[in-house]
Amino acid sequence: MPFIRQSDYQPPRWLPNGHLQTIYPSVFRKVEGVVYERERIDTNDGDFLDLDWSFSKYDFPKGPGKKKLPLVVLSHGLEGDTTRQYIIGMVKLFNSNGFDCLAWNFRSCSGEINKTLRFYHSGATDDLQTVLNVALSKGYEEIYLIGFSLGGNLTLKYLGESGENLYPEIKKAIAFSVPLHLSSGSSKMEGWEDWIYTTRFNRSLKKKILEKARYYPDQINTSNLSKVKTLRDFDNYYTSQLHGFKDAEDYYAKNSSINFIENISVPTLIVNAQNDPFLSKKCYPFELTERLENVHFFAPEEGGHCGFYQSGYNGVLWSEMKALEWITRS
The missing domain is CATH 3.40.50.1820 (Alpha/Beta hydrolase fold, catalytic domain)
Incomplete structure:
Protein backbone atom coordinates (compact mmCIF):
# COMPACT_ATOMS: atom_id res chain seq x y z
CA MET A 1 0.00 0.00 0.00
CA LEU A 182 14.59 0.17 18.36
CA SER A 183 18.36 0.58 18.10
CA SER A 184 18.36 3.83 16.14
CA GLY A 185 15.42 5.06 18.21
CA SER A 186 17.44 4.47 21.36
CA SER A 187 20.37 6.35 19.84
CA LYS A 188 18.06 9.22 18.95
CA MET A 189 17.08 9.50 22.62
CA GLU A 190 20.72 10.04 23.56
CA GLY A 191 20.73 13.49 21.98
CA TRP A 192 20.70 16.62 24.13
CA GLU A 193 17.26 17.64 22.84
CA ASP A 194 15.75 14.46 24.34
CA TRP A 195 17.48 14.54 27.73
CA ILE A 196 14.29 15.55 29.55
CA TYR A 197 12.50 12.41 28.34
CA THR A 198 15.45 10.10 28.96
CA THR A 199 15.95 11.45 32.48
CA ARG A 200 12.29 10.94 33.32
CA PHE A 201 12.18 7.38 31.96
CA ASN A 202 15.41 6.35 33.68
CA ARG A 203 14.32 7.79 37.02
CA SER A 204 11.19 5.64 36.95
CA LEU A 205 12.97 2.53 35.64
CA LYS A 206 15.75 2.76 38.23
CA LYS A 207 13.18 2.99 41.02
CA LYS A 208 11.61 -0.24 39.84
CA ILE A 209 14.99 -1.98 39.67
CA LEU A 210 15.67 -1.03 43.29
CA GLU A 211 12.28 -2.33 44.34
CA LYS A 212 12.72 -5.55 42.36
CA ALA A 213 16.19 -6.08 43.87
CA ARG A 214 14.63 -6.34 47.32
CA TYR A 215 13.01 -9.59 46.18
CA TYR A 216 15.90 -10.82 44.03
CA PRO A 217 19.06 -9.47 45.72
CA ASP A 218 21.29 -12.23 44.34
CA GLN A 219 20.09 -11.83 40.74
CA ILE A 220 19.96 -8.05 40.28
CA ASN A 221 23.14 -6.00 40.52
CA THR A 222 22.05 -2.54 41.61
CA SER A 223 25.62 -1.20 41.48
CA ASN A 224 25.18 -0.84 37.72
CA LEU A 225 22.48 1.79 38.25
CA SER A 226 25.15 4.45 38.67
CA LYS A 227 26.35 3.66 35.14
CA VAL A 228 22.92 4.19 33.58
CA LYS A 229 22.81 7.54 31.79
CA THR A 230 20.80 6.61 28.69
CA LEU A 231 18.02 4.19 27.78
CA ARG A 232 20.60 2.07 25.95
CA ASP A 233 22.56 1.83 29.21
CA PHE A 234 19.45 0.64 31.03
CA ASP A 235 18.73 -1.89 28.31
CA ASN A 236 22.33 -3.11 28.39
CA TYR A 237 22.48 -3.64 32.13
CA TYR A 238 18.89 -4.59 32.90
CA THR A 239 16.29 -5.08 30.15
CA SER A 240 18.49 -7.42 28.13
CA GLN A 241 19.84 -9.32 31.12
CA LEU A 242 16.47 -9.86 32.80
CA HIS A 243 14.85 -11.12 29.61
CA GLY A 244 17.44 -13.46 28.13
CA PHE A 245 19.19 -11.24 25.58
CA LYS A 246 22.95 -10.85 25.16
CA ASP A 247 22.94 -7.05 25.39
CA ALA A 248 20.90 -4.03 24.33
CA GLU A 249 21.73 -4.45 20.66
CA ASP A 250 20.62 -8.09 20.70
CA TYR A 251 17.41 -7.05 22.45
CA TYR A 252 16.77 -4.31 19.88
CA ALA A 253 17.48 -6.55 16.89
CA LYS A 254 15.19 -9.35 18.04
CA ASN A 255 12.26 -7.12 19.01
CA SER A 256 12.11 -4.27 16.49
CA SER A 257 8.71 -4.45 14.84
Whole structure:
Protein backbone atom coordinates (compact mmCIF):
# COMPACT_ATOMS: atom_id res chain seq x y z
CA MET A 1 0.00 0.00 0.00
CA PRO A 2 1.34 3.48 -0.74
CA PHE A 3 2.36 5.42 2.32
CA ILE A 4 0.44 8.55 3.26
CA ARG A 5 2.32 11.79 3.85
CA GLN A 6 -0.42 14.40 3.69
CA SER A 7 -2.58 14.88 6.75
CA ASP A 8 -5.52 16.96 7.83
CA TYR A 9 -3.98 17.33 11.30
CA GLN A 10 -3.29 20.94 12.19
CA PRO A 11 -1.77 21.68 15.61
CA PRO A 12 -2.75 24.85 17.44
CA ARG A 13 -0.44 27.75 16.67
CA TRP A 14 0.68 27.82 20.29
CA LEU A 15 2.10 24.29 19.88
CA PRO A 16 4.61 25.03 17.12
CA ASN A 17 6.97 22.04 17.43
CA GLY A 18 7.19 18.35 18.22
CA HIS A 19 8.34 18.82 21.81
CA LEU A 20 5.42 21.06 22.76
CA GLN A 21 3.01 18.83 20.85
CA THR A 22 4.32 15.91 22.93
CA ILE A 23 4.47 17.54 26.33
CA TYR A 24 1.31 19.66 26.43
CA PRO A 25 -1.33 16.89 26.18
CA SER A 26 0.73 14.63 28.43
CA VAL A 27 0.87 17.20 31.22
CA PHE A 28 -2.23 19.36 30.83
CA ARG A 29 -4.91 17.31 29.10
CA LYS A 30 -7.55 15.91 31.46
CA VAL A 31 -10.02 13.24 30.40
CA GLU A 32 -13.02 12.59 32.61
CA GLY A 33 -15.86 10.10 32.57
CA VAL A 34 -13.96 6.82 32.13
CA VAL A 35 -14.63 4.25 34.84
CA TYR A 36 -12.53 1.08 34.90
CA GLU A 37 -13.34 -2.31 36.32
CA ARG A 38 -10.05 -3.97 37.23
CA GLU A 39 -9.41 -7.66 36.73
CA ARG A 40 -6.22 -9.34 37.89
CA ILE A 41 -5.23 -12.41 35.91
CA ASP A 42 -2.52 -14.98 36.51
CA THR A 43 0.20 -15.67 33.95
CA ASN A 44 1.63 -19.08 33.19
CA ASP A 45 4.94 -18.21 34.86
CA GLY A 46 3.43 -17.38 38.24
CA ASP A 47 3.02 -13.64 37.75
CA PHE A 48 0.00 -11.40 37.29
CA LEU A 49 -1.35 -8.78 34.90
CA ASP A 50 -3.86 -6.07 35.81
CA LEU A 51 -6.50 -5.48 33.17
CA ASP A 52 -8.79 -2.43 33.18
CA TRP A 53 -12.15 -2.86 31.47
CA SER A 54 -14.45 -0.05 30.38
CA PHE A 55 -17.80 -1.10 28.97
CA SER A 56 -19.91 0.84 26.52
CA LYS A 57 -23.43 1.78 27.58
CA TYR A 58 -24.60 1.13 24.04
CA ASP A 59 -26.82 -1.96 23.88
CA PHE A 60 -27.70 -4.33 21.08
CA PRO A 61 -31.37 -5.37 20.95
CA LYS A 62 -32.02 -7.99 23.60
CA GLY A 63 -33.07 -11.48 22.63
CA PRO A 64 -31.71 -14.84 21.45
CA GLY A 65 -29.61 -13.21 18.72
CA LYS A 66 -27.87 -10.76 21.04
CA LYS A 67 -24.09 -10.73 20.74
CA LYS A 68 -21.24 -8.94 22.45
CA LEU A 69 -20.12 -5.51 21.38
CA PRO A 70 -16.79 -5.25 19.55
CA LEU A 71 -13.75 -4.93 21.80
CA VAL A 72 -10.74 -2.63 21.56
CA VAL A 73 -7.55 -3.80 23.31
CA LEU A 74 -5.14 -0.96 24.16
CA SER A 75 -1.40 -1.24 24.94
CA HIS A 76 0.38 1.74 26.54
CA GLY A 77 3.92 3.06 26.14
CA LEU A 78 7.18 2.90 28.10
CA GLU A 79 6.56 3.47 31.82
CA GLY A 80 2.93 4.27 31.07
CA ASP A 81 -0.25 2.69 32.39
CA THR A 82 -3.95 2.61 31.66
CA THR A 83 -4.56 6.03 33.22
CA ARG A 84 -2.46 7.96 30.69
CA GLN A 85 -4.45 10.58 28.82
CA TYR A 86 -3.80 8.98 25.43
CA ILE A 87 -5.29 5.71 26.72
CA ILE A 88 -8.36 7.00 28.55
CA GLY A 89 -9.10 9.51 25.78
CA MET A 90 -9.20 6.67 23.27
CA VAL A 91 -11.28 4.53 25.65
CA LYS A 92 -13.80 7.33 26.13
CA LEU A 93 -14.29 7.88 22.40
CA PHE A 94 -14.67 4.20 21.60
CA ASN A 95 -17.03 3.58 24.53
CA SER A 96 -19.26 6.37 23.24
CA ASN A 97 -19.30 4.73 19.82
CA GLY A 98 -20.39 1.26 20.90
CA PHE A 99 -17.12 -0.49 21.75
CA ASP A 100 -16.06 -2.17 24.95
CA CYS A 101 -12.44 -1.44 25.85
CA LEU A 102 -9.73 -3.45 27.57
CA ALA A 103 -6.66 -1.43 28.56
CA TRP A 104 -3.97 -3.58 30.11
CA ASN A 105 -1.04 -2.67 32.32
CA PHE A 106 2.36 -4.15 31.55
CA ARG A 107 4.11 -6.01 34.35
CA SER A 108 5.03 -3.59 37.16
CA CYS A 109 3.04 -0.73 35.59
CA SER A 110 -0.24 -1.01 37.48
CA GLY A 111 1.04 0.44 40.75
CA GLU A 112 2.37 -2.82 42.17
CA ILE A 113 5.69 -4.48 41.35
CA ASN A 114 5.29 -7.80 39.59
CA LYS A 115 6.31 -11.12 41.17
CA THR A 116 8.81 -12.63 38.77
CA LEU A 117 12.37 -11.58 37.95
CA ARG A 118 11.33 -10.32 34.53
CA PHE A 119 9.55 -7.02 33.86
CA TYR A 120 8.07 -6.00 30.53
CA HIS A 121 9.77 -4.99 27.30
CA SER A 122 9.15 -3.91 23.70
CA GLY A 123 8.70 -7.43 22.40
CA ALA A 124 6.93 -9.25 25.24
CA THR A 125 4.16 -10.54 23.01
CA ASP A 126 3.46 -13.48 25.31
CA ASP A 127 1.71 -11.11 27.70
CA LEU A 128 -0.42 -9.63 24.93
CA GLN A 129 -1.30 -13.18 23.93
CA THR A 130 -2.42 -13.87 27.51
CA VAL A 131 -4.60 -10.76 27.51
CA LEU A 132 -6.21 -11.72 24.21
CA ASN A 133 -6.91 -15.22 25.49
CA VAL A 134 -8.88 -13.65 28.35
CA ALA A 135 -10.87 -11.51 25.91
CA LEU A 136 -11.67 -14.50 23.74
CA SER A 137 -12.72 -16.55 26.76
CA LYS A 138 -15.37 -13.90 27.48
CA GLY A 139 -16.95 -14.42 24.08
CA TYR A 140 -15.72 -11.43 22.09
CA GLU A 141 -15.96 -12.16 18.38
CA GLU A 142 -14.68 -8.85 17.00
CA ILE A 143 -11.42 -7.46 18.42
CA TYR A 144 -9.29 -4.48 17.42
CA LEU A 145 -5.80 -3.65 18.66
CA ILE A 146 -4.44 -0.17 19.41
CA GLY A 147 -0.87 0.40 20.58
CA PHE A 148 1.14 3.45 21.55
CA SER A 149 4.94 3.83 21.35
CA LEU A 150 6.45 0.74 23.03
CA GLY A 151 2.96 -0.77 23.08
CA GLY A 152 2.70 -0.04 19.38
CA ASN A 153 5.94 -1.91 18.70
CA LEU A 154 4.70 -4.82 20.80
CA THR A 155 1.36 -4.85 18.96
CA LEU A 156 2.96 -4.86 15.51
CA LYS A 157 5.46 -7.53 16.50
CA TYR A 158 2.60 -9.70 17.80
CA LEU A 159 0.68 -9.31 14.55
CA GLY A 160 3.76 -10.13 12.48
CA GLU A 161 4.69 -13.14 14.59
CA SER A 162 1.16 -14.48 14.27
CA GLY A 163 0.94 -13.87 10.53
CA GLU A 164 -1.76 -15.96 8.88
CA ASN A 165 -2.28 -17.83 12.17
CA LEU A 166 -3.70 -14.74 13.86
CA TYR A 167 -6.97 -15.30 15.69
CA PRO A 168 -9.78 -14.63 13.21
CA GLU A 169 -11.54 -12.51 15.81
CA ILE A 170 -8.81 -9.85 15.44
CA LYS A 171 -9.98 -7.67 12.57
CA LYS A 172 -7.75 -4.57 12.42
CA ALA A 173 -5.00 -2.71 14.27
CA ILE A 174 -3.58 0.77 14.56
CA ALA A 175 -0.36 1.92 16.21
CA PHE A 176 0.82 5.43 17.04
CA SER A 177 4.29 6.89 17.55
CA VAL A 178 6.04 3.55 17.08
CA PRO A 179 9.83 3.11 17.48
CA LEU A 180 9.85 0.56 14.68
CA HIS A 181 13.65 0.40 14.69
CA LEU A 182 14.59 0.17 18.36
CA SER A 183 18.36 0.58 18.10
CA SER A 184 18.36 3.83 16.14
CA GLY A 185 15.42 5.06 18.21
CA SER A 186 17.44 4.47 21.36
CA SER A 187 20.37 6.35 19.84
CA LYS A 188 18.06 9.22 18.95
CA MET A 189 17.08 9.50 22.62
CA GLU A 190 20.72 10.04 23.56
CA GLY A 191 20.73 13.49 21.98
CA TRP A 192 20.70 16.62 24.13
CA GLU A 193 17.26 17.64 22.84
CA ASP A 194 15.75 14.46 24.34
CA TRP A 195 17.48 14.54 27.73
CA ILE A 196 14.29 15.55 29.55
CA TYR A 197 12.50 12.41 28.34
CA THR A 198 15.45 10.10 28.96
CA THR A 199 15.95 11.45 32.48
CA ARG A 200 12.29 10.94 33.32
CA PHE A 201 12.18 7.38 31.96
CA ASN A 202 15.41 6.35 33.68
CA ARG A 203 14.32 7.79 37.02
CA SER A 204 11.19 5.64 36.95
CA LEU A 205 12.97 2.53 35.64
CA LYS A 206 15.75 2.76 38.23
CA LYS A 207 13.18 2.99 41.02
CA LYS A 208 11.61 -0.24 39.84
CA ILE A 209 14.99 -1.98 39.67
CA LEU A 210 15.67 -1.03 43.29
CA GLU A 211 12.28 -2.33 44.34
CA LYS A 212 12.72 -5.55 42.36
CA ALA A 213 16.19 -6.08 43.87
CA ARG A 214 14.63 -6.34 47.32
CA TYR A 215 13.01 -9.59 46.18
CA TYR A 216 15.90 -10.82 44.03
CA PRO A 217 19.06 -9.47 45.72
CA ASP A 218 21.29 -12.23 44.34
CA GLN A 219 20.09 -11.83 40.74
CA ILE A 220 19.96 -8.05 40.28
CA ASN A 221 23.14 -6.00 40.52
CA THR A 222 22.05 -2.54 41.61
CA SER A 223 25.62 -1.20 41.48
CA ASN A 224 25.18 -0.84 37.72
CA LEU A 225 22.48 1.79 38.25
CA SER A 226 25.15 4.45 38.67
CA LYS A 227 26.35 3.66 35.14
CA VAL A 228 22.92 4.19 33.58
CA LYS A 229 22.81 7.54 31.79
CA THR A 230 20.80 6.61 28.69
CA LEU A 231 18.02 4.19 27.78
CA ARG A 232 20.60 2.07 25.95
CA ASP A 233 22.56 1.83 29.21
CA PHE A 234 19.45 0.64 31.03
CA ASP A 235 18.73 -1.89 28.31
CA ASN A 236 22.33 -3.11 28.39
CA TYR A 237 22.48 -3.64 32.13
CA TYR A 238 18.89 -4.59 32.90
CA THR A 239 16.29 -5.08 30.15
CA SER A 240 18.49 -7.42 28.13
CA GLN A 241 19.84 -9.32 31.12
CA LEU A 242 16.47 -9.86 32.80
CA HIS A 243 14.85 -11.12 29.61
CA GLY A 244 17.44 -13.46 28.13
CA PHE A 245 19.19 -11.24 25.58
CA LYS A 246 22.95 -10.85 25.16
CA ASP A 247 22.94 -7.05 25.39
CA ALA A 248 20.90 -4.03 24.33
CA GLU A 249 21.73 -4.45 20.66
CA ASP A 250 20.62 -8.09 20.70
CA TYR A 251 17.41 -7.05 22.45
CA TYR A 252 16.77 -4.31 19.88
CA ALA A 253 17.48 -6.55 16.89
CA LYS A 254 15.19 -9.35 18.04
CA ASN A 255 12.26 -7.12 19.01
CA SER A 256 12.11 -4.27 16.49
CA SER A 257 8.71 -4.45 14.84
CA ILE A 258 10.14 -3.30 11.51
CA ASN A 259 11.41 -6.88 11.17
CA PHE A 260 7.91 -8.32 11.55
CA ILE A 261 5.46 -6.04 9.74
CA GLU A 262 5.85 -7.77 6.38
CA ASN A 263 3.98 -10.77 7.82
CA ILE A 264 0.96 -8.84 9.15
CA SER A 265 -2.23 -10.36 7.77
CA VAL A 266 -4.93 -7.88 8.85
CA PRO A 267 -5.43 -4.23 7.86
CA THR A 268 -3.04 -2.24 10.04
CA LEU A 269 -2.29 1.49 10.16
CA ILE A 270 0.95 2.92 11.58
CA VAL A 271 0.91 6.64 12.39
CA ASN A 272 4.29 8.31 13.07
CA ALA A 273 4.48 12.08 13.05
CA GLN A 274 7.54 13.37 11.24
CA ASN A 275 8.37 15.74 14.09
CA ASP A 276 8.20 13.02 16.76
CA PRO A 277 11.17 13.74 19.08
CA PHE A 278 11.52 10.04 20.02
CA LEU A 279 11.84 8.54 16.54
CA SER A 280 14.83 8.07 14.24
CA LYS A 281 14.78 8.17 10.45
CA LYS A 282 14.61 4.38 10.36
CA CYS A 283 11.21 4.56 12.06
CA TYR A 284 9.74 5.92 8.81
CA PRO A 285 9.89 2.92 6.43
CA PHE A 286 8.33 4.58 3.39
CA GLU A 287 9.78 2.21 0.79
CA LEU A 288 9.04 -0.94 2.79
CA THR A 289 5.41 -0.15 3.54
CA GLU A 290 4.76 0.98 -0.02
CA ARG A 291 4.93 -2.65 -1.15
CA LEU A 292 2.99 -4.19 1.73
CA GLU A 293 -0.59 -5.28 1.16
CA ASN A 294 -1.99 -4.98 4.68
CA VAL A 295 0.14 -2.29 6.31
CA HIS A 296 -0.56 1.39 5.72
CA PHE A 297 2.00 3.95 6.90
CA PHE A 298 0.82 7.45 7.73
CA ALA A 299 3.47 10.14 8.34
CA PRO A 300 1.85 13.49 9.10
CA GLU A 301 4.28 16.38 9.36
CA GLU A 302 3.09 17.36 12.85
CA GLY A 303 1.85 15.62 15.97
CA GLY A 304 4.76 14.95 18.29
CA HIS A 305 4.96 11.71 20.28
CA CYS A 306 1.54 10.36 21.32
CA GLY A 307 0.39 13.95 20.97
CA PHE A 308 -1.88 15.10 18.13
CA TYR A 309 -3.63 17.64 20.31
CA GLN A 310 -6.13 19.87 18.48
CA SER A 311 -8.28 22.79 19.51
CA GLY A 312 -12.01 22.26 19.65
CA TYR A 313 -13.58 18.85 18.93
CA ASN A 314 -14.71 18.60 22.57
CA GLY A 315 -11.22 17.67 23.70
CA VAL A 316 -10.92 14.68 21.37
CA LEU A 317 -7.46 14.21 19.85
CA TRP A 318 -6.90 13.95 16.11
CA SER A 319 -5.33 10.52 16.72
CA GLU A 320 -8.47 9.31 18.47
CA MET A 321 -10.68 10.41 15.60
CA LYS A 322 -8.28 8.77 13.14
CA ALA A 323 -8.37 5.49 15.07
CA LEU A 324 -12.18 5.45 15.15
CA GLU A 325 -12.32 6.23 11.44
CA TRP A 326 -9.81 3.46 10.63
CA ILE A 327 -11.52 0.80 12.71
CA THR A 328 -15.11 1.56 11.71
CA ARG A 329 -14.69 2.03 7.98
CA SER A 330 -15.51 -0.97 5.84
